[in-house]
Amino acid sequence: xxxxxxxxxxxxxxxxxxxxxxxxxxxxxxxxxxxxxxxxxxxxxxxxxxxxxxxxxxxxxxxxxxxxxxxxxxxxxxxxxxxxxxxxxxxxxxxxxxxxxxxxxxxxxxxxxxxxxxxxxxxxxxxxxxxxxxxxxxxxxxxxxxxxxxxxxxxxxxxxxxxxxxxxxxxxxxxxxxxxxxxxxxxxxxx
Numbered sequence: 001x002x003x004x005x006x007x008x009x010x011x012x013x014x015x016x017x018x019x020x021x022x023x024x025x026x027x028x029x030x031x032x033x034x035x036x037x038x039x040x041x042x043x044x045x046x047x048x049x050x051x052x053x054x055x056x057x058x059x060x061x062x063x064x065x066x067x068x069x070x071x072x073x074x075x076x077x078x079x080x081x082x083x084x085x086x087x088x089x090x091x092x093x094x095x096x097x098x099x100x101x102x103x104x105x106x107x108x109x110x111x112x113x114x115x116x117x118x119x120x121x122x123x124x125x126x127x128x129x130x131x132x133x134x135x136x137x138x139x140x141x142x143x144x145x146x147x148x149x150x151x152x153x154x155x156x157x158x159x160x161x162x163x164x165x166x167x168x169x170x171x172x173x174x175x176x177x178x179x180x181x182x183x184x185x186x187x188x189x190x191x
C-alpha cells in the first residue's frame with residue numbers, strides 16, 4: 001500500500017509539474033513576443049525621432065541660410081553678387097569692361113538666353129541664369145587671363161563650354177558662359 005501511495009504522490013507531482021509547464025510555456029512565449037514587439041516599437045520610435053531631428057535640422061539650416069541671405073541683402077552685398085534684375089545691356093556693359101580690363105576690344109556677344117533654375121535644396125530662391133556666348137581671336141595666355149577675369153568678377157559667372165582652335169599664331173576662342181541673378185526670395189513654408 002505504501003508503494004501505491006508513493007506512486008500516487010509521484011504521479012500527482014508529475015501531473016502538477018506538467019500543468020505548471022503547460023501554463024508556463026505559453027506565458028513565456030507571450031513574454032518573448034511582447035518583448036520583441038516592445039523592441040520593434042522602440043526601434044521605430046527611434047527612427048521617427050531621427051527623421052524628425054533631420055527635418056528640424058534641415059528647417060533650421062534653411063532658416064539660417066535665408067537669414068544669411070537677408071543679412072547680405074540688408075548690407076547691399078547681395079545685389080552685387082546676385083542682382084534682382086539683370087538687363088541684357090547691363091550684362092553687355094559688364095562683359096565689355098571685363099574684356100577691356102583684359103586688353104581686348106569690346107566683345108562680339110550673342111545668344112542671350114534665360115534659364116530658370118530649379119533645385120530642391122534651393123527651392124526658396126528664384127535663381128535665373130542668363131547664358132551668352134562670345135568669340136575672339138587671341139593667344140592662349142590672353143585667353144586664360146580673360147577667363148580669370150570672369151572668374152574673379154563680383155558677379156557669379158559659370159563657364160558652360162569652351163572651344164579653342166589654333167590657326168597659326170592665333171587661336172579662335174569660343175565660349176559659352178552663364179551669369180546668375182536672383183529673381184526674389186520665397187518665404188519658407190511654416191509647419
